[in-house]
Amino acid sequence: MQTTFTIETTGPGLYEFTHEVAEWIAGDGVLTLFVRHTSCSLLVQENADPVVRTDLQAWLERTVPRADDPSMKYLRHTLEGPDDMPAHIRAAILPVSLQIPLADGRMRLGTWQGIYLWEHRDRPHKREVAAALTR
Amino acid sequence: MQTTFTIETTGPGLYEFTHEVAEWIAGDGVLTLFVRHTSCSLLVQENADPVVRTDLQAWLERTVPRADDPSMKYLRHTLEGPDDMPAHIRAAILPVSLQIPLADGRMRLGTWQGIYLWEHRDRPHKREVAAALTR
Amino acid sequence: MQTTFTIETTGPGLYEFTHEVAEWIAGDGVLTLFVRHTSCSLLVQENADPVVRTDLQAWLERTVPRADDPSMKYLRHTLEGPDDMPAHIRAAILPVSLQIPLADGRMRLGTWQGIYLWEHRDRPHKREVAAALTR
Numbered sequence: 001m002q003t004t005f006t007i008e009t010t011g012p013g014l015y016e017f018t019h020e021v022a023e024w025i026a027g028d029g030v031l032t033l034f035v036r037h038t039s040c041s042l043l044v045q046e047n048a049d050p051v052v053r054t055d056l057q058a059w060l061e062r063t064v065p066r067a068d069d070p071s072m073k074y075l076r077h078t079l080e081g082p083d084d085m086p087a088h089i090r091a092a093i094l095p096v097s098l099q100i101p102l103a104d105g106r107m108r109l110g111t112w113q114g115i116y117l118w119e120h121r122d123r124p125h126k127r128e129v130a131a132a133l134t135r
Numbered sequence: 136m137q138t139t140f141t142i143e144t145t146g147p148g149l150y151e152f153t154h155e156v157a158e159w160i161a162g163d164g165v166l167t168l169f170v171r172h173t174s175c176s177l178l179v180q181e182n183a184d185p186v187v188r189t190d191l192q193a194w195l196e197r198t199v200p201r202a203d204d205p206s207m208k209y210l211r212h213t214l215e216g217p218d219d220m221p222a223h224i225r226a227a228i229l230p231v232s233l234q235i236p237l238a239d240g241r242m243r244l245g246t247w248q249g250i251y252l253w254e255h256r257d258r259p260h261k262r263e264v265a266a267a268l269t270r
Numbered sequence: 271m272q273t274t275f276t277i278e279t280t281g282p283g284l285y286e287f288t289h290e291v292a293e294w295i296a297g298d299g300v301l302t303l304f305v306r307h308t309s310c311s312l313l314v315q316e317n318a319d320p321v322v323r324t325d326l327q328a329w330l331e332r333t334v335p336r337a338d339d340p341s342m343k344y345l346r347h348t349l350e351g352p353d354d355m356p357a358h359i360r361a362a363i364l365p366v367s368l369q370i371p372l373a374d375g376r377m378r379l380g381t382w383q384g385i386y387l388w389e390h391r392d393r394p395h396k397r398e399v400a401a402a403l404t405r
Contacts, residue, residue, distance in 0.1 A: 002298070002371055002373060028137070029267070029269060030167045030267050030269050030404075032300045032369045032371055034369065034370055034371055034378065036378065036379065036380030036383065037380050037382075037383075038314070038315050038316040038322075038380070038382055038383055043227060044173070044231045044232075045173050045223065045226070045227060046173040046223060049212055051211050051212040052173075052212050052220070052223050054211065054212075055209075055210050055211060055212050055220050055223070055224070056223065056224060056227055058209050058210070059199070059210075059224050062209075064329070074325075074328050074332075075325050075328070075329075076321050076324065076325055077319055077321040077322050077324075077325050085322070085325050088315065088316060088322050088325070088326065089325070089326060089329050091315070092313060092315055092326055092364065093228055093363055093364065094227065094228065095230075095231070095232075095365075096314045096365070096368065097314075097365075097368055097369045097370065098231065098232055099167045099169060099232040099234055099369055100169055100232065100265075101137055101167055101169055101265045101266070101267035102267075103137060108169065108171065108265040109171065110171030110172050110173070110263070112172075112173055113171065113172075113173055128380070130370075130371045130378040131371070132299070132300050132371035132372075134165075134269040134299060134300050134404045134405060135269060135270070135405070163272070164402070164404060165302045165402050165404050178362060179308070179366045179367075180308050180358065180361070180362060181308040181358060184347055186346050186347040187308075187347050187355070187358050189346065189347075190344075190345050190346060190347050190355050190358070190359070191358065191359060191362055193344050193345070194334070194345075194359050197344075228363055229362065229363065230365075230366070230367075233366065233367055234302045234304060234367045234369055235304055235367065235400075236272055236302055236304055236400045236401070236402035237402075238272060243304065243306065243400040244306065245306030245307050245308070245398070247307075247308055248306065248307075248308055269300075269404040270404060270405070
């Protein structure tokens with residue numbers, strides 16, 4: 001059983017799609033999510049206080065700054081703009097795939113866990129997340 | 136086939152539970168581990184020299200310092216103390232899920248690989264790791 | 271259905287093995303890859319412009335420098351040389367396991383995605399990646 005989730009993004013940040021996944025899954029087994037891009041990521045993180053997401057974004061921007069930051073002047077893959085290569089680096093250190101066990105048709109998420117697409121590019125994108133259930 | 140492993144933690148650091156997992160698994164397939172929290176992580180790392188774990192912790196504390204460190208004063212989700220938001224950041228860049236192939240009832244771990252719960256909070260916690268076998 | 275991919279490395283950098291995986295897989299389900307070492311990683315990243323790989327390596331070397339860098343003098347697990355402990359740290363923050371859904375015998379990779387073994391040690395190594403298909 002497979003599907004594709006499409007998430008529309010409008011710049012860097014975390015886009016929750018827990019609800020879309022919860023509506024699709026069924027039965028027992030393991031859910032696999034895989035993002036089909038090299039400049040955005042998947043993440044399981046807190047979905048209570050939205051400030052957590054703001055702080056995560058602030059940390060990432062300081063830790064992997066844009067290519068026009070003086071500390072990043074060694075980067076050479078910069079044709080598509082200052083958000084290009086940092087997006088690849090951010091995608092390398094954050095998850096491209098996630099697995100979540102299912103029981104009785106529900107994901108075994110913790111109380112505060114949500115599923116996010118983490119966009120790293122400036123311009124709007126349609127992001128595809130491949131999903132599969134295995135038993 | 137599913138279960139939950141509970142790991143009791145007493146502050147930041149790596150807690151091995153390879154043995155508990157090895158006792159539970161059986162047959163062939165793939166083991167999925169998923170940690171049901173947003174302020175601790177899973178890790179597969181060397182279980183020979185314990186200094187590796189000390190050094191990993193030292194690196195993480197320097198790379199994602201506590202919120203009372205001057206370099207982190209931009210953080211705003213700090214209600215629960217200076218270990219709160221850094222724990223979420225550490226949990227974002229370290230694994231929330233792991234998959235390990237099984238053969239003949241054994242995990243296909245390398246010689247030096249152990250499975251760890253990496254705690255990022257100061258206070259004692261009971262951490263739950265959801266486990267599932269798929270064939 | 272399981273196998274092992276062996277990747278020979280000759281120093282730090284990204285070694286693509288997408289083609290070897292594509293030749294082995296079949297049918298539908300989910301592919302799991304698991305690297306049986308604690309000083310190298312797996313990665314899904316862009317396989318178009320090779321400069322992306324050069325830039326990723328440059329970033330990693332600046333972010334987790336070798337143990338003989340003044341900023342890393344707190345490390346104590348350094349018996350095997352200045353590339354030893356940084357390799358463990360790099361392996362901790364990059365993937366040890368990957369999962370990719372399959373459809374009709376093909377991985378559901380995006381257009382620009384390739385599968386890499388990311389070597390973190392200086393000396394030549396034979397690296398083993400355990401692979402399993404689940405349905």
